[in-house]
Amino acid sequence: MSLNELTLSDARDKLRAKEITATELTEACLSAIDAGNGALKAYLVVTADRALEQAKRSDELLSGKGKQARPLEGIPLGIKDLFCTDGVRTTAGSHILGTFEPPYESTVTQNLWDAGAVMLGKLNMDEFAMGSSTETSYYGQTVNPWRAKGSDENLVPGGSSGGSSAAVAAGLCMAATASDTGGSIRQPAAFTGTVGIKPTYGRCSRYGMVAFASSLDQAGPITRSIKDAALMLQAMASYDLKDSTSVDRPLPDLEKALTQKFKGLKIGVPKEYRVEGMSKEIDALWEKGIDIFRQAGAEIVDISLPHTHAALPAYYIVAPAEASSNLARYDGVRYGLRADGRDIVDMYEETRSHGFGAEVKRRILIGTYVLSAGYYDAYYLKAQKVRSLIKRDFDDAFDTVDVVLTPTTPTPAFGLGSKKDADPVEMYLNDIFTVTVNMAGLPGLSVPGGLSGEGLPLGLQIIGKPFDEATVLRAGQVIEDAVGRMPVPEPWWAGEAGKPEAKAKKKAGATESAPEKKATRKK
Numbered sequence: 001m002s003l004n005e006l007t008l009s010d011a012r013d014k015l016r017a018k019e020i021t022a023t024e025l026t027e028a029c030l031s032a033i034d035a036g037n038g039a040l041k042a043y044l045v046v047t048a049d050r051a052l053e054q055a056k057r058s059d060e061l062l063s064g065k066g067k068q069a070r071p072l073e074g075i076p077l078g079i080k081d082l083f084c085t086d087g088v089r090t091t092a093g094s095h096i097l098g099t100f101e102p103p104y105e106s107t108v109t110q111n112l113w114d115a116g117a118v119m120l121g122k123l124n125m126d127e128f129a130m131g132s133s134t135e136t137s138y139y140g141q142t143v144n145p146w147r148a149k150g151s152d153e154n155l156v157p158g159g160s161s162g163g164s165s166a167a168v169a170a171g172l173c174m175a176a177t178a179s180d181t182g183g184s185i186r187q188p189a190a191f192t193g194t195v196g197i198k199p200t201y202g203r204c205s206r207y208g209m210v211a212f213a214s215s216l217d218q219a220g221p222i223t224r225s226i227k228d229a230a231l232m233l234q235a236m237a238s239y240d241l242k243d244s245t246s247v248d249r250p251l252p253d254l255e256k257a258l259t260q261k262f263k264g265l266k267i268g269v270p271k272e273y274r275v276e277g278m279s280k281e282i283d284a285l286w287e288k289g290i291d292i293f294r295q296a297g298a299e300i301v302d303i304s305l306p307h308t309h310a311a312l313p314a315y316y317i318v319a320p321a322e323a324s325s326n327l328a329r330y331d332g333v334r335y336g337l338r339a340d341g342r343d344i345v346d347m348y349e350e351t352r353s354h355g356f357g358a359e360v361k362r363r364i365l366i367g368t369y370v371l372s373a374g375y376y377d378a379y380y381l382k383a384q385k386v387r388s389l390i391k392r393d394f395d396d397a398f399d400t401v402d403v404v405l406t407p408t409t410p411t412p413a414f415g416l417g418s419k420k421d422a423d424p425v426e427m428y429l430n431d432i433f434t435v436t437v438n439m440a441g442l443p444g445l446s447v448p449g450g451l452s453g454e455g456l457p458l459g460l461q462i463i464g465k466p467f468d469e470a471t472v473l474r475a476g477q478v479i480e481d482a483v484g485r486m487p488v489p490e491p492w493w494a495g496e497a498g499k500p501e502a503k504a505k506k507k508a509g510a511t512e513s514a515p516e517k518k519a520t521r522k523k
């Protein structure tokens with residue numbers, strides 16, 4: 001196994017034991033990016049010089065007795081392109097932010113650098129995190145490293161954190177940051193055989209994270225194992241005065257929590273998640289999960305979450321409403337792209353019409369509509385009430401159970417472009433099992449549960465009580481122990497589609513892999 005395919009925890013242990021160096025590990029990841037990014041298109045920017053500099057510093061701290069080594073010392077990571085990184089281009093997958101280089105660092109990424117991690121570069125995503133396939137990115141489509149048995153059709157890596165999930169699954173980094181507004185950590189994790197956890201709302205600071213829907217957005221990691229997810233979340237989470245919704249609650253030692261007692265835990269199985277049209281495979285996967293928990297000594301309890309059916313419609317009111325407000329700041333004055341205009345209003349309009357893609361415009365229109373006078377009560381206020389009911393359903397369920405088990409997605413990964421002409425709602429249905437968790441602000445994990453008949457990964461979702469990530473991860477470990485970790489698939493992508501961009505030349509800087517089209521004004 002090459003170094004870049006190790007789990008983060010194994011790499012950490014080998015670094016500490018001086019079996020490998022941070023420079024070797026970083027070079028292994030950079031070579032994997034060189035060989036694979038041309039075909040997979042996971043990275044938008046590779047910060048190779050900066051990575052090697054950080055790795056060198058880590059090697060200094062790891063040498064001697066390794067006493068100064070920090071928790072993630074020398075671990076190379078990929079960063080979803082909506083975390084602002086000081087001096088390194090941050091686009092959130094949008095043309096409108098195209099040339100934006102933030103003058104500050106997001107709290108989550110700062111926490112990771114403070115923990116000794118190394119930055120490899122920025123990862124592709126759906127534009128402003130709106131999507132479930134990473135196909136709405138302005139900068140091209142990321143490809144899932146997994147393919148169905150005997151097929152060479154390219155599949156989506158999920159979304160919006162598809163760059164993160166593809167990079168982690170293919171070994172182009174040891175782990176990645178991601179974010180989840182309605183499922184964007186868990187669904188891509190399910191599609192790529194990786195682990196993804198969306199922590200409780202408020203666990204990770206949103207400072208410096210490009211906002212989509214502020215009351216739902218939450219950062220979290222995508223990793224190759226449950227233990228790696230615990231280690232990453234431990235480093236990413238913090239109470240932050242720069243984010244008034246971040247919560248001052250101590251986070252227990254998550255790695256330790258993985259070995260705590262599991263027997264006797266109560267697992268809720270909600271009947272409302274048996275949705276119409278769900279494939280037999282997904283049903284069988286769910287049964288398998290239930291069985292694994294039962295074998296491990298848990299008690300299975302049938303529960304009801306009666307407002308589940310209303311979650312997706314309510315989400316598609318709340319999220320666009322907040323998005324339409326958050327995206328008002330992109331006006332051609334403060335960030336990135338500016339198109340020419342006859343006067344200032346014309347300039348705003350031209351910038352926004354050229355800078356936003358179709359899905360983002362759809363959300364802005366919906367959001368503006370549901371917030372407008374006359375419709376506010378009928379839609380927005382009603383959706384907020386539904387949100388409270390969804391939260392109450394979970395509160396009631398957690399009176400009797402410790403965690404809830406569901407599938408993560410209704411299907412495995414689908415073909416790139418296969419939903420291009422479909423009703424947008426078909427794409428929205430990907431998140432039918434995940435949005436409830438964001439609406440209620442709860443922690444949710446996706447862990448690989450097995451393979452579909454076609455040999456594609458499928459994910460199981462574990463939902464926990466507020467701030468009880470420890471039990472969620474503990475339960476996830478039980479699934480992982482029974483099913484095993486998903487391997488890095490056969491690297492069909494290696495050497496395909498030419499080499500990616502050259503490594504960064506600017507000091508601590510970045511190289512773009514994506515063509516930056518100039519905004520042109522249509523007359």
Ligand code: GLN
Binds near residue numbers: 160181184428
């Ligand atoms: N797919 C959902 C959406 O498009 C969720 C995206 C997310 O979690 N960022 O809104």
